[in-house]
Amino acid sequence: MCVNMYDIVKAEKLTVDVTRLEIAAPQIASKAKAGQFVMLTVDEHGERIPLTMADFSPDKGTITIAVLEIGKTTKMLGALKPGDSLFSLVGPLGLPTELKNYGTVVCIGGGIGLALMYPVVRALKQAGNQMISIIGAKTKELLIYEDEIEKVSDEIHVCTDDGSKGHHGFVSDVLKKLIDDKRGIDIVYAVGPIIMMKVIANMTRPHEIHTVVSLNPIMVDGTGMCGSCRVIVDGQTKFGCVDGPEFDGHKVDFENLTARNRRYLTEEAVSLRKFTGAK
């Protein structure tokens, strides 16, 4: 098959509102590392948005992203089919996950965060760690990347908010039990909704368990020039795109991040209404 740069090679619905896209991008695939993201534009009039690479294959020359359709651009991505092309794709961006043999690592993901967590669990496993994964979603229908994460984990715990699969409750309930059971956790890695990462960081702080979180501030250029992705870490201003996206969860100002991520809510709602034609 002949593919142009940034052609969609495969498009697959994982849930009702999550689409996985495999994209031809040989140069990015040859340099990509776990934890890094790309910035893409769907068409020439579109906005640039950041998406983490859920996989990459230097051999096939492709990268994979999983997209939760929540607004105009992510809905446009969800409608792409094999043979369609992206207008632009830049990456790999951001600092990769710090890979060391820490010992026992607990990786926790929620919702779309599970796609972002998969390459991190795989890379930490390859680095020799004992991997305990805790994965969560609202319902079993919304659980993604369960099989992939299970294959690279030594132990996996599944949680759903409604109890339709695994533990009936939150991922933090399982983490609390592991801590109470004195499982000897050396480091925790969390990616998902801001509230989930904040709860986990608050839980591990008194036990002095180093906790890495992957943040999702609003990004515009993704290369450290515009300042849109400012986050406060340890009282200092950092740029999520070049200093992160992973930071020490015990030092992140989550309230500031939440407030900054809500600053374009009105514009985002208008843009989505215009796109879908809804009143």
Ligand SMILES: Cc1cc2nc3c(=O)[nH]c(=O)nc-3n(C[C@H](O)[C@H](O)[C@H](O)COP(=O)(O)OP(=O)(O)OC[C@H]3O[C@@H](n4cnc5c(N)ncnc54)[C@H](O)[C@@H]3O)c2cc1C
């Ligand atoms: C480093 C990083 C990695 C990410 N990885 C993924 C991923 O793998 N899969 C995934 O589904 N989502 C990911 N996101 C979030 C994704 O970028 C937003 O959901 C997307 O930009 C929303 O665009 P929209 O037009 O569809 O929605 P909009 O209606 O424009 O926005 C909906 C919400 O998305 C967020 N958002 C909007 N624009 C941006 C932007 N330019 N940068 C960051 N957040 C924005 C805001 O919180 C906003 O309230 C990531 C974000 C960051 C910062």
Ligand code: FES
């Ligand atoms: S997105 Fe512009 S500085 Fe990070």
